[in-house]
Amino acid sequence: MWPYITPGIADDLFERLPGIPMTQREIRLLILSHLRLTPTSVLWDVGAGTGTIPVEVGLICPQGKILAIERDEEVVGLIRRNCDRFGVKNVQIIEGSAPECLGEIKSVPDRVCIEGGRSVKAILQAVWQYLQPNGRVVTTAASLETLYQISESFSSLQVRNIEVVQASVNRLQKRGNSQVLVGCDPVFVMSGEKMDD
Amino acid sequence: MWPYITPGIADDLFERLPGIPMTQREIRLLILSHLRLTPTSVLWDVGAGTGTIPVEVGLICPQGKILAIERDEEVVGLIRRNCDRFGVKNVQIIEGSAPECLGEIKSVPDRVCIEGGRSVKAILQAVWQYLQPNGRVVTTAASLETLYQISESFSSLQVRNIEVVQASVNRLQKRGNSQVLVGCDPVFVMSGEKMDD
Amino acid sequence: MWPYITPGIADDLFERLPGIPMTQREIRLLILSHLRLTPTSVLWDVGAGTGTIPVEVGLICPQGKILAIERDEEVVGLIRRNCDRFGVKNVQIIEGSAPECLGEIKSVPDRVCIEGGRSVKAILQAVWQYLQPNGRVVTTAASLETLYQISESFSSLQVRNIEVVQASVNRLQKRGNSQVLVGCDPVFVMSGEKMDD
Amino acid sequence: MWPYITPGIADDLFERLPGIPMTQREIRLLILSHLRLTPTSVLWDVGAGTGTIPVEVGLICPQGKILAIERDEEVVGLIRRNCDRFGVKNVQIIEGSAPECLGEIKSVPDRVCIEGGRSVKAILQAVWQYLQPNGRVVTTAASLETLYQISESFSSLQVRNIEVVQASVNRLQKRGNSQVLVGCDPVFVMSGEKMDD
Numbered sequence: 001m002w003p004y005i006t007p008g009i010a011d012d013l014f015e016r017l018p019g020i021p022m023t024q025r026e027i028r029l030l031i032l033s034h035l036r037l038t039p040t041s042v043l044w045d046v047g048a049g050t051g052t053i054p055v056e057v058g059l060i061c062p063q064g065k066i067l068a069i070e071r072d073e074e075v076v077g078l079i080r081r082n083c084d085r086f087g088v089k090n091v092q093i094i095e096g097s098a099p100e101c102l103g104e105i106k107s108v109p110d111r112v113c114i115e116g117g118r119s120v121k122a123i124l125q126a127v128w129q130y131l132q133p134n135g136r137v138v139t140t141a142a143s144l145e146t147l148y149q150i151s152e153s154f155s156s157l158q159v160r161n162i163e164v165v166q167a168s169v170n171r172l173q174k175r176g177n178s179q180v181l182v183g184c185d186p187v188f189v190m191s192g193e194k195m196d197d
Numbered sequence: 198m199w200p201y202i203t204p205g206i207a208d209d210l211f212e213r214l215p216g217i218p219m220t221q222r223e224i225r226l227l228i229l230s231h232l233r234l235t236p237t238s239v240l241w242d243v244g245a246g247t248g249t250i251p252v253e254v255g256l257i258c259p260q261g262k263i264l265a266i267e268r269d270e271e272v273v274g275l276i277r278r279n280c281d282r283f284g285v286k287n288v289q290i291i292e293g294s295a296p297e298c299l300g301e302i303k304s305v306p307d308r309v310c311i312e313g314g315r316s317v318k319a320i321l322q323a324v325w326q327y328l329q330p331n332g333r334v335v336t337t338a339a340s341l342e343t344l345y346q347i348s349e350s351f352s353s354l355q356v357r358n359i360e361v362v363q364a365s366v367n368r369l370q371k372r373g374n375s376q377v378l379v380g381c382d383p384v385f386v387m388s389g390e391k392m393d394d
Numbered sequence: 395m396w397p398y399i400t401p402g403i404a405d406d407l408f409e410r411l412p413g414i415p416m417t418q419r420e421i422r423l424l425i426l427s428h429l430r431l432t433p434t435s436v437l438w439d440v441g442a443g444t445g446t447i448p449v450e451v452g453l454i455c456p457q458g459k460i461l462a463i464e465r466d467e468e469v470v471g472l473i474r475r476n477c478d479r480f481g482v483k484n485v486q487i488i489e490g491s492a493p494e495c496l497g498e499i500k501s502v503p504d505r506v507c508i509e510g511g512r513s514v515k516a517i518l519q520a521v522w523q524y525l526q527p528n529g530r531v532v533t534t535a536a537s538l539e540t541l542y543q544i545s546e547s548f549s550s551l552q553v554r555n556i557e558v559v560q561a562s563v564n565r566l567q568k569r570g571n572s573q574v575l576v577g578c579d580p581v582f583v584m585s586g587e588k589m590d591d
Numbered sequence: 592m593w594p595y596i597t598p599g600i601a602d603d604l605f606e607r608l609p610g611i612p613m614t615q616r617e618i619r620l621l622i623l624s625h626l627r628l629t630p631t632s633v634l635w636d637v638g639a640g641t642g643t644i645p646v647e648v649g650l651i652c653p654q655g656k657i658l659a660i661e662r663d664e665e666v667v668g669l670i671r672r673n674c675d676r677f678g679v680k681n682v683q684i685i686e687g688s689a690p691e692c693l694g695e696i697k698s699v700p701d702r703v704c705i706e707g708g709r710s711v712k713a714i715l716q717a718v719w720q721y722l723q724p725n726g727r728v729v730t731t732a733a734s735l736e737t738l739y740q741i742s743e744s745f746s747s748l749q750v751r752n753i754e755v756v757q758a759s760v761n762r763l764q765k766r767g768n769s770q771v772l773v774g775c776d777p778v779f780v781m782s783g784e785k786m787d788d
Binding site (some may be wrong): 006032033037166167171179 | 594595596597598599616617620621623624625626627628629630651652754755756757758759760761762763770772
């Protein structure tokens with residue numbers, strides 16, 4: 001399905017379910033870049049949605065380990081099918097609600113990606129205890145409320161080397177007979193590191 | 198309906214028809230600014246669509262004259278109803294297809310706005326003959342093809358003081374329970390002047 | 395200098411001082427639109443900087459009254475010279491530091507624009523007491539901190555009909571021999587109304 | 592220097608020379624994604640500038656081969672030093688002016704990246720003869736002229752599966768005491784494939 005070693009799988013190659021959010025290719029590229037993966041990274045992906053991040057990380061990082069946390073049973077199936085579709089074998093899906101279910105996960109993460117979830121604040125707080133020293137956390141925000149909550153959490157958790165990027169990408173798309181520039185919803189990608197104690 | 202002297206009427210105050218394009222408020226602000234209207238401007242608005250530009254110009258410029266050119270009979274009715282809704286009296290609607298119908302218009306323009314139309318090139322070419330010296334033309338482009346055509350036309354017509362601006366505006370909008378930033382399709386606004394011979 | 399009745403004065407027509415911020419044309423258009431001025435509006439402009447908003451409002455609103463609040467003596471002179479340059483007579487400049495100096499202003503505002511200032515929160519809080527019922531406040535934010543503070547203030551002051559827009563405008567500019575698209579720094583424009591008690 | 596397996600090296604890790612353009616991280620991510628590299632890709636990078644693309648591809652693609660074409664002797668040295676800095680060994684720098692020098696290159700490319708050069712049209716035309724069937728070409732455009740030229744060339748060369756994306760990224764950056772959103776210049780990334788004959 002994706003014989004390339006560079007990330008950025010075309011959006012329409014993923015199976016989708018109506019109402020389930022999918023992280024667009026251009027935002028995925030930013031998330032992956034902010035994750036700064038190593039060959040043996042252990043990634044927790046909270047609120048994995050369509051599963052695009054687990055699939056991309058699985059392909060880039062065949063010796064790594066991805067734990068996708070997702071509360072919705074139907075969405076769990078979707079993530080699994082998308083992993084199968086791309087031949088990704090190192091994704092383990094945890095059906096559960098974050099932050100409650102996080103304590104049960106055996107593998108300690110050095111990378112955390114928070115794509116969704118009821119309360120970003122509570123998830124960040126919980127995740128931070130498990131994240132290894134020098135580990136990295138990457139979050140996305142589409143709303144100002146989420147942006148504020150992440151900012152506050154980053155500050156109170158003393159996240160260091162914080163980077164904030166807002167991407168708005170225009171794509172040339174067919175509309176009727178002509179190709180028009182179509183704007184994508186702008187997303188904030190925020191990342192940082194845990195201090196080495 | 199709009200007791201204010203500043204432009205930028207809220208989009209949802211206009212009557213709309215499905216499939217008929219409407220120039221969004223933020224793009225309208227740019228168009229109006231690039232038009233640089235005077236109190237007695239005569240504006241040709243080609244491809245007037247929902248009629249937002251005629252309405253805004255009618256309100257700002259009560260002593261001016263707006264000629265809205267629109268080929269679709271149903272859309273002509275829409276423009277008329279939107280003018281009535283805002284109490285705008287100085288808009289004359291010409292039902293016809295540009296550039297063919299332009300020769301029949303009695304009032305010579307010092308301002309031209311091209312919001313749509315089959316062939317921007319042919320319209321620009323034709324309009325240029327009628328535009329008064331020191332007159333201004335403002336066009337919008339959502340596709341790269343239109344962008345190219347306007348560029349080429351501006352160059353061959355020796356349009357001077359060309360300005361090109363591409364606006365992409367994100368609006369905070371309700372989506373479910375949260376307020377997310379929603380991107381609008383980016384539009385190029387291109388304008389210039391006719392040399393004084 | 396500006397014989398037009400539409401706002402959007404070209405940036406380079408203003409006198410500037412090094413280090414003094416100037417609100418760019420495209421952002422100015424948004425601010426003016428969010429202000430929704432009436433012919434007799436009384437506007438407080440806090441942190442007026444180069445004076446572009448006082449000048450534009452002075453031209454659009456010759457029967458209105460603009461009170462430009464600015465603490466820096468040198469900048470006060472700049473605002474005055476820019477008003478003179480455009481023949482604007484209805485701008486009164488108050489040299490003072492907001493919010494402390496606000497109590498001395500005789501004219502009660504129905505429109506407030508906050509372009510700058512040490513503490514947006516304190517200024518919003520103070521300004522709100524003077525703002526007339528149904529009056530409007532418009533603020534800009536270039537940093538996330540300011541964005542948060544305005545959001546919180548709007549919420550605690552129960553500002554209604556809140557609108558948030560983030561504009562990022564690309565301009566075609568000469569660079570060497572070619573015309574490249576140059577991005578402007580994105581600014582959030584946030585506005586709302588005071589409830590009629 | 593960069594122990595990670597994901598692309599997106601921080602801009603300030605590269606050595607720079609004044610006046611020599613550098614492809615920013617976020618644009619680099621898009622270029623790399625559009626290249627769709629395979630483990631053994633042979634990449635021609637025309638107008639390599641600071642050498643960020645050769646470095647990133649060298650790291651992702653250790654079994655691949657990168658040929659960086661650059662006419663300026665000083666810039667050739669810069670690319671070499673940046674490759675050394677990141678321990679990249681599979682970049683060969685060709686000091687020469689494209690398209691003239693292309694005929695001397697021994698390795699036939701399956702990927703071409705055009706980051707700069709006097710005439711994009713002539714370079715695209717020449718490069719196309721060498722590009723292997725099913726090979727991919729990726730170009731960037733900062734000016735409308737370049738955009739037009741690439742569009743025309745893509746059309747006349749019958750490039751297939753064309754994708755056009757315009758990225759404008761805002762970064763949170765320190766300015767004085769506060770963190771403001773700073774816009775990057777928007778760049779068009781255009782890519783496509785050569786038909787399999």
